[in-house]
Amino acid sequence: MDDAIRFALNGAPVAVRGVRPTTTLLDWLRETRGLKGTKEGCAEGDCGACTVAVREVGPDGRLRTVPINACIQLLPMMHGRDVVTVEALAGPDGALSPVQQAMAELHGSQCGFCTPGFVMTLWAARRAGLAPEPAAVAEALAGNLCRCTGYGPILAAAARSLSQPVAPWEETDAAVAERLSALGADGPLDYAAEGRRFLAPTDLDALADLAAALPEATLVSGATDVGLWVTKALFDPETIIWTGRVAEMKAIRREGDALLIGAGATYAEALAEIEAPYPDIGALIRRIGGGQVRAAGAVGANIANGSPIGDMPPALIAAGARLLLRHGSARREMPLEAFFLDYRKQDRRPGEIVEAVRLPLPAEPGRLRCHKVSKRFDQDITAVLGCFDVAVEGGVVASARLAYGGMAGVPKRAAAAEAALVGRPWTEESVRAAMIALERDFAPLTDMRASAAYRMTVARNLLMRHFIETTQPHVETRLSRRPAA
């Protein structure tokens, strides 16, 4: 058991002791290390001003570089990783790196406060080999807000710097990997400070046993939700169990006719496997959070903490996904929709962990469609999400799975609307009947995202959109991401 947080910061190994485990990476960088280039804009992972790059060896054994929001990452979660801040990009003689040079020359900064975050996102994107294509760049930058420039100069800087070689003084991936292995941070972590404990097991059985033995402990995967409890609600748990060091939790593998997605697999990792069989779920994932959140947040973990606003559950429910839970060595499995009992209430016992999501591969790729409606295209919480899998055989609806988000306190199937469709011809008349039936399925609320009446109207119209898309494929129905010129 290691009792110090060991990671590399800007090329140098560090071992941290005596710092409360809920200290965020951002606060530690700024207040303890005096690295003031990384800024706090929101302390909730939405603005990206705090972006730093994190490097680690991924499940495929290769070094990868991702942007993360330092404001909601707990410092012990850096254990075994390599952290790069904006201060470390310049060359030995102080020369700016290509991305910095492009941002400065092309007027990518005005007030400058968001700038280090943009620089780090783009730097990480360059290291990750992102293509300088407008749509990809806009997607990569969705987690960085700028209030001054209108983004044009930043997009221009991105296009230039992503097309250029990395700076000659930059380390190779192999050199970074070597430093990481030299950290000696491979084993489990049992870190304590100020009366608080942070445990990071490295294998699944140990994780399940720990969780069962410490049912009051808070389980953390990517901290994209728990991080906000800390920064906004001043959450101060006695014990945290971090799942991020358990390789099995991050694994995604084929098992029969299904994908088994480890509960710790991030959105970015899941996207790579889900997008081919389920293009619409892929498109949905690309709109979740920003790149920083998709690199940290995990599909299964966000199901486990029961966030009522997640986009994945309706999509997975429509796809017939099942949830694998484990308490110690006892395992159980249930349809995903059965897990959500009520608003913020899940069928998860104390000490039980979500181990994986079993996602059946589609009988007919592309049949399941997702319709997300929000005020902003990227990185916005959904007002209404409709995920539909309607199987039509010989002109008649053979089966229908209609799952909605934003319509109830839990992600939920529209049983009455499904019943109105199954066995009926796939016609506008049947769809209109299902649209009417939705009022028996849902009584949505009015909140800051939409009124109840709008939600119901749109929930219905999304069925009509689905019908139009399946019967009149030439009709344009989507405002897809438009590449910025």
Added chain:
Amino acid sequence: MMDGTLEPKAAIDGAAGEARRHDSADRHVAGAALYADDARAPADLLHVAVALSPLAHGRIVSADLSAARAAPGVVAVLDAGAVPGENDTGPVAHDEPMLALGPEGGVACYAGHPLFLVAAETRDAARRAVGLARIEWEKLPAILTVEQAMAAESHVAPPYRMARGDAAAAIAAAPHRVAGSIEIGGQDHFYLEGQIAVATPGEDGEMHVLSSTQHPSETQVIVARVLGLPASAVTVEVRRMGGGFGGKETQGNFCAAAAALVARATGRPAKLRLDRDDDMTMTGKRHAFVIDYEAGVDAEGRILGVRFVQKARCGWSLDLSAAICDRAMFHADNAYFYPAVEIVSYRLRTNTCSDTAFRGFGGPQGMLGAERLMDHIAHALGLDPVEVRRRNFYDRQAGARSVTPYHMRVEDNVIHEIAAEVLASSDYAARRAEIERWNAESPVLKRGLAFCPVKFGISFTTTFLNQAGALVHIYQDGSVLLNHGGTEMGQGLYQKVAQVAASELNIDLGRIRLSSTRTDKVPNTSATAASSGSDMNGMAVRDACRKLKNRLAAFAAERFGVSTDAVRFEPNAVRAGAETIPFEALVKMAYLARTPLSATGFYATPKIWWDRPAAKGRPFYYFAYGAAVCEAVIDTLTGENRILRADLLHDVGRSLNPAIDLGQVEGGFIQGLGWLTTEELWWDDAGRLRTHAPSTYKIPTAGDRPEMRMALWARGENREFTIRRSKAVGEPPLMLANAAFLALSDAARAAGTGGYPALDAPATPERVLAAVARARA
């Protein structure tokens, strides 16, 4: 002494007019630019947290702060009883109790009203202690909406009226009448750097405050007021802000005063940095408006008489609302001549945050009212909306149709030319036809296209604010240090003013350094606001540079025995008769000859005046113009929408720095686009703002940027004598986004069956879907 063989450079580097990058660009990208939170913390620094009212309106029956006082790390808990001076941060009226809780209880006037302060050894300890207070409330009735405030006749300032001619009679006699109403939402500034101040006590009661403020002089006055000190004992300093947009014109005062109060009470330096959610909950925003309009028009869509009623939700205190609502009235005409006009403005007091300056300062709302009217007229009469607008433009040459509703003559009108250019360059006519064809084939998605002009008045309409000061030092080595009253918030003011100084002194930009803005260097300054920063500070710096040049010229004339007329400031050198001396050599000589090398500069905008009781005058020195064509697409099933393309043409006169000016045009447009589309402020029935974080309040992202074709108007030149004939650029381009809003409205129209969509702002999917429904009614 100059070697006659040295070739002087033909021109200096970094003159006014050059497209130079922001002066701090290299530091921004390196993370080396220091903001208020980045200053090295002294070992005894205290951190301050603020308790906020949970109620929109409530009386504090009892307050027990003992648990907060006893909490670990807490050094002081301060309520209004600890204020040595006046417990008020109101910038115009003294109507803003800084801390609602006093020894006798108190009344909180909005959900977010500061109650008391906790100072602790760490920020975390201070924030935790805030939650330990036990406060008993008596709930009072709250006024939250425009409708409620109108019904209750709840005002922060008396209604105000501007008129010319008999609008009612003209409307009644007109062949056609068009009337309607538009709701316009507010906007959070969402500066990336939140509100912050660091106060450091000195000797004899002196206080230094490092503040993120657009208005150091006012922050100084208010800190002095709260501490009961003369202004001379308080120094306010700001090097740069991480964005302002008007949100730090008055809203920085609270943090500055609170930090200073803690510093005074404890004798220790104190920092208050607001958490983002607290910042958005506490601070004022762009005003929400409801604008009712009624016009009488002829068959060609020409307005004969018009009446606007502008109802502004101002929040719980006056702040700058009177001037903001005035500016909304000043822009109810936009670029259009109204033969007979009446504009009535209501400034409504509500139990919400006190709304404040925001880029455009009421102008955007007033202007959107005018654009809605034009759009509605075109729809009602079945006319081309571009034609209707052109027919109503102020005359090209100042003539009969050139007088504004406030009796000022528009003498510099260039909107005809700008409109013609952008309509041509955007291929408006052909695209309109193409879009109609496309719409006919597309049952679900509909596209829309719209054109809008912008005419924006430049000057503070509060005339006395139009003054600026500067302080310029030339050191013995020929390096130059500039100070002026303007603050840098990303708009590039420092660079533009430095380029002015470089041109005035005819020396390379690299010789000139701008230091932080401080009230002890240049006193009694106005806010960096109203787009006036480079106009006014540029002129004040010019004045100081001219004084210095005159002194150097007089010295050189005497030294080299020539007349002062024979002294020329050449690039980085001075020619006196046959002699050419490098600038730094002349400076050194002048210093040794005991020539004063420091000068103040001053500027007061000429020509302007305003008779408020009569609502007549010349409140603006000049107007800035621009025009936009925008294309949008909507989904008629969900109301989701996207701006596809924006063609912008904007007049900045002779640009001081085209790169920086273009950045203002683009950034302003996208910020305006956010205001009118995705940025929705939403209060619940209890009056609590529920969109108080970027998770729920959505400013544009990179992917929301449409295809942009932007240009500064090549023929731009200010007919007034401004700094190098430039024009102000901070605010006007924001209103180019009105074209995007109207393009969405046009798309809703295209989805309809003849009804007027009457789109409200912001055009969220929900409002767009409602507009589609109206268009189909």
